[in-house]
Amino acid sequence: MDFRLMELDSPLFHALQHMVDDNDKSTPNAPTQTYFRDAKAMAATPADVKEYPNSYVFIIDMPGLKSGDIKVQVEDDSVLVISGERKREEDKEGAKYVRMERRIGKFMRKFVLPENANIEAISAVCQDGVLTVTVQKLPPPEPKKHKTVEVLNEN
Helix, strand or coil: CCCHHHHCCCHHHHHHHHCCCCCCCCCCCCHHHHHHHHHHHCCCCCCEEECCCCCCEEECCCCCCHHHHEEEEEECCCCCEEEEECCCCCCCCCCCCCCCCCCCCCEEEEEEECEEEEEEEEEEEEEEEEEEEEEEEEECCCCCCCCCCCCCCCC
């Protein structure tokens, strides 16, 4: 099921989420609660991806987050994972919310890196609420050299 096509805050999504139980082993291929939570976190985290001659750049808006709130890692040597959690501000004495519209909670994005991505050369910078993750490309493989074999006369 493609969760990008449906609004993840819909009643249908919540009903599916309640039907799923991590402890229910009767349907081993059924999605878990973790799967639904991750799908919702990924849908709420839009990203731009650019390719340059020497690198790939991932750009994600992270308003109000500090670098310590964001985690950038590589899983299975080929999956870039950007995750973290946006928390609600603590209420000050006497203040109460009249309206809450800003997103809070966990966020996550996963990107399968191309074969030429250098996972040893990744940098991440969060400036003015925008996270920029740069993954350098590996140099192109050198073309194989042809070997010439001398043909001898047998006389």
